[in-house]
Amino acid sequence: MSKKSRVLITGVAGFIGSNLADRLLKEGHPVIGIDNLSYGVLEQVPEGVEFYKLDIRSKKIYPLFKKIDFVFHLAAKNCISDCQNDPVETSDINVTGTVNVFEAAKRAGVKKVIYAESSAIYEGINKFPTPENKIKPESFYARSKIAGNLFAEGYKKFYGVTSVGLRYFSVYGPRQDYRRTMPPLPSAFIIKIMKGENPIIYGTGEKRRDYVHIDDINDFHLLCMDNVNVDNKIFNLGSGTNVSILDVYKIVSKALKSDLPSIFKEDMPGEALITLSDISEAKKIGWLPKISLEDGIQGLIEYIRGEFAKGNIK
Numbered sequence: 281m282s283k284k285s286r287v288l289i290t291g292v293a294g295f296i297g298s299n300l301a302d303r304l305l306k307e308g309h310p311v312i313g314i315d316n317l318s319y320g321v322l323e324q325v326p327e328g329v330e331f332y333k334l335d336i337r338s339k340k341i342y343p344l345f346k347k348i349d350f351v352f353h354l355a356a357k358n359c360i361s362d363c364q365n366d367p368v369e370t371s372d373i374n375v376t377g378t379v380n381v382f383e384a385a386k387r388a389g390v391k392k393v394i395y396a397e398s399s400a401i402y403e404g405i406n407k408f409p410t411p412e413n414k415i416k417p418e419s420f421y422a423r424s425k426i427a428g429n430l431f432a433e434g435y436k437k438f439y440g441v442t443s444v445g446l447r448y449f450s451v452y453g454p455r456q457d458y459r460r461t462m463p464p465l466p467s468a469f470i471i472k473i474m475k476g477e478n479p480i481i482y483g484t485g486e487k488r489r490d491y492v493h494i495d496d497i498n499d500f501h502l503l504c505m506d507n508v509n510v511d512n513k514i515f516n517l518g519s520g521t522n523v524s525i526l527d528v529y530k531i532v533s534k535a536l537k538s539d540l541p542s543i544f545k546e547d548m549p550g551e552a553l554i555t556l557s558d559i560s561e562a563k564k565i566g567w568l569p570k571i572s573l574e575d576g577i578q579g580l581i582e583y584i585r586g587e588f589a590k591g592n593i594k
Contacts, residue, residue, distance in 0.1 A: 294321075
């Protein structure tokens with residue numbers, strides 16, 4: 281892979297975007313980052329990123345795509361409960377914003393757009409592990425992600441824009457967005473226990489999720505750049521295994537030596553009962569996740585301890 285490839289990341293101040301920027305900078309790539317900071321956090325943008333506070337729906341982003349080789353489009357409204365409460369803004373950001381990014385890439389002649397889809401599009405599917413060709417979106421968030429996929433296909437068909445769609449399962453790790461209305465697991469459990477509060481489980485805790493560490497995800501991100509075997513395809517990115525919400529609670533409690541009982545609340549509507557990725561297509565490209573959930577959670581605990589020490593979590 282060329283060390284001179286210039287990379288642009290939308291959503292660079294977010295969880296996945298900031299971790300990816302770190303990795304790319306370490307690999308020697310110049311990185312341009314865009315984020316309007318409505319969800320992302322400026323302090324998370326790594327030093328060395330050429331950062332612009334802009335909205336992906338604005339035409340002001342177009343000049344930044346000049347002389348860019350690869351675009352990682354990660355900016356989105358992605359809290360499912362927030363998306364359910366505001367489908368208009370969800371569509372505006374996730375659909376209109378995505379189309380605007382593809383338009384900018386088309387005009388600039390970008391080599392490839394690697395864009396975020398979501399495992400949420402499998403919400404209504406009961407085939408496990410789930411392959412890429414089985415989809416049934418139910419929530420507004422999932423529907424917005426399918427719309428993005430359709431526009432990606434359109435930009436390939438009508439304008440020749442090469443892209444790769446990545447369907448992330450439950451990605452976790454340092455910088456996971458604990459500020460969301462409903463923080464993602466396992467960060468939510470860790471923060472509650474560190475505060476001496478009872479962790480909250482929505483539903484019975486029997487829902488099963490496919491967790492994959494951000495470092496493993498970034499391994500695939502880098503594979504996408506110069507590997508033509510990924511072009512115009514869609515890939516599931518998960519671990520290929522799943523655990524229950526109760527299992528995550530137990531792993532976190534054991535790691536923190538906590539006996540705080542959980543509080544059960546009414547389940548969130550529209551969420552899948554089970555997620556489990558079929559990652560055989562990603563394996564064909566030479567990718568295999570390596571970090572166990574126990575090791576990943578231990579690393580996340582150390583990161584969150586640091587956030588408490590800095591006063592970022594109160």
